[in-house]
Amino acid sequence: MKQVILFIFIAILAFTGCHDVKIGFLKAEGAEYVPDSIVIPAKLVTAEENPWTNDQIRIDNNSPWLTNAIxxxxxxxxxxxxxVSVKAFxxxxADLFSKEIVVRGNGRMEVPLRPTAPKxxxxxxxxxxxxxxxxxxxxxxTFIIK
Structure with a gap:
C-alpha cells in the first residue's frame, strides 16, 4: 500500500512539474531615452552662410538625425x-513622419537629414x-522640427 501511495505521489509531482515554462524575461518599465528629444532644423546652415556652423559636416556626409540608444x-x-506610431502636434x-523614421538596434531611431515632414x-x-x-x-x- 505504501508503494502505491508513493507511486501516486511521484506521478502527481511529475505531471505538475511538466508544464511549459516561458523562456527569458523582459522588463521595460523604466525605459527612457537620455535626452528624450531632439531638435531638427528645417533649414540647415551651410559654411558659406555661417563659417562657424556644424551643419556643413552633416550636409557633406548626408548624416541622418540619430537618437541615443534606449x-x-x-x-x-x-x-x-x-x-508603432507617432503623434503630431x-x-x-504624422503620416509623412512615420514614413521617414527607422528604428535600428538598441532602439536607436533615425530620421533623414532633410525630413519631408513639416515643422x-x-x-x-x-x-x-x-x-x-x-x-x-x-x-x-520627441522629435521637434523647427
Missing part, C-alpha cells in the same frame, strides 16, 4: 525594436520584444 530595458537577448504631419512636434511610440514577451513604450521620444 536605456532601462532589461531582457533576454535578442531584443527587437519596432516603430503644432502643425506636424512640428512628433511623439514616437515604439515596441520592444523578445522570445515570448513584448512591451509598448508610449510617447518615449
Amino acid at each position: 536605456s532601462g530595458v532589461l531582457g533576454t537577448e535578442p531584443l527587437h525594436y519596432e516603430f 503644432d502643425g506636424g504631419n 512640428g512636434r512628433y511623439l514616437v511610440t515604439i515596441k520592444v520584444s523578445n522570445e515570448g514577451y513584448s512591451a509598448v513604450l508610449p510617447d518615449v521620444f
Whole structure:
C-alpha cells in the first residue's frame, strides 16, 4: 500500500512539474531615452552662410538625425525594436513622419537629414520584444522640427 501511495505521489509531482515554462524575461518599465528629444532644423546652415556652423559636416556626409540608444530595458537577448506610431502636434504631419523614421538596434531611431515632414512636434511610440514577451513604450521620444 505504501508503494502505491508513493507511486501516486511521484506521478502527481511529475505531471505538475511538466508544464511549459516561458523562456527569458523582459522588463521595460523604466525605459527612457537620455535626452528624450531632439531638435531638427528645417533649414540647415551651410559654411558659406555661417563659417562657424556644424551643419556643413552633416550636409557633406548626408548624416541622418540619430537618437541615443534606449536605456532601462532589461531582457533576454535578442531584443527587437519596432516603430508603432507617432503623434503630431503644432502643425506636424504624422503620416509623412512615420514614413521617414527607422528604428535600428538598441532602439536607436533615425530620421533623414532633410525630413519631408513639416515643422512640428512628433511623439514616437515604439515596441520592444523578445522570445515570448513584448512591451509598448508610449510617447518615449520627441522629435521637434523647427
